[in-house]
Amino acid sequence: MEDLIETLTSNNPTAVKVVLASVAVALAAYQVFLMAVGYGKLRLPFLEPKPASFTHRAVGDAVVAVTVVVAVMCIGYFGFEDASGEELRATFHVIFALLLLATIALKVTVIRRWHQLRRYLPALGLTVFVLFVLTWITSAGDYLVGG
Amino acid sequence: MTESNTFRKQVVASLVAAVLIVAVTIAVVTANLGRGLDPDEIEERQEQLEERREERDERRGENRG
8 A cells, every 4th residue: 555655646645635636725725705696605606505505516526535535645655653753743633634524525415315404514614624724734734844 | 798798707616716815825834844844853744755655555464475
């Protein structure tokens, strides 16, 4: 697995992971904007709620795919125990990342199967966004500022 | 203009916006990789990667032996 990840990333797994994670966070922020329009909280002359919700679904699928790739890279290459002397940051990163994956799984389940819980989707969506940001800050953000 | 045309145009425009967000993010993050680091820290990170590779090769050697 580690060899495969190194080959696919041309021996730059950390840099690739940082870029992909940053793309996921940027798109997650865009998702919040789209659903603010979708739920009518934000009214714009150039974007109506229906197309905003449709795009939210499409972009959401892409974000989930990117997130799964980052998670596989993270677990497959770095594992759970490699804290590189930064145990506290790494521990928080693992906790936020696991909570993020669990919340995304719950949100997808509510959308596709558990329809009676649909009223919680806005809260779930905001939770996913906050967890995206926290997971990014404790890994990619820290790497980018040279922490 | 029909309603479905408007819908299609807005969907395409919002998807193009998503693609632009991805492109800008990749450009900005790639440009900033390692910017806040001094040469010693960059070298340290490189050494950590080398150590990781060596440890992995050792583990493989032990498993084969």
